[in-house]
Amino acid sequence: MVCADGNYKGRCEYIDRTVRNLGEIGLSGAISSAKRLPYDKGPRSYDIALFADGNYGGAFVGFDEGVADLSQYRFNDAASSIMINRGTWLVCEHADYRGQCELLEASTGNLASLGLNDKITSFRRYDVRREGPWRRPIPPVTGPVQDTRGGFRGEQTVFFPTPTTNGRRINDGSGAATRFCQSMGFYEAVYKAPGPVLSDVVCR
Incomplete structure (x- = not known):
């Protein structure tokens, strides 16, 4: 065994034959320790x-x-x-x-x-x-992770089941869902459930 560093550390190679050019094993001019095994x-x-x-x-x-x-x-x-x-x-x-x-x-x-x-x-x-063929195990599915703003995070969106402002439900209307999402720091609403008040709003 020949090694690049002292005390048999660093890169080591185990040689069981004559090597006329140490460059072949990447250790030309680089051997600092060796021992018989x-x-x-x-x-x-x-x-x-x-x-x-x-x-x-x-x-x-x-x-x-x-x-x-x-x-x-x-x-x-x-x-x-x-x-x-x-x-x-x-x-x-x-x-x-x-x-x-x-x-x-x-x-x-x-x-x-x-x-x-x-x-x-x-x-x-x-x-x-x-x-049989090995397949990497699929990670267990975990529950939704709650966002600090009260919604639940997806990979690219946040879901708000019951949006509120000052503790009150928000009346639905033209652009109400997007205005809610923008007030929470998002760009727009991509989905809302139909009804008189906002529900199941998805923001991105």
């Missing part, structure tokens, strides 16, 4: 290996089976890159394969691109033939 202890000997630094650098842990909680190896929330040597793997944010999960079929040198940098706590093999 038994061949069966290198990351390529494992089915999956997790690295503390990006681009497969720094400390690593390797496995041939899944792990439900990496805290037992003191490596939870510590991985910045993953080397996949064999198989397809589901990697997850929380223990027992919960939280945000991503399916990996190939190595990734930058877990931040998946939103999982320093966030992986569990992982397991994924058998597509037995489990």
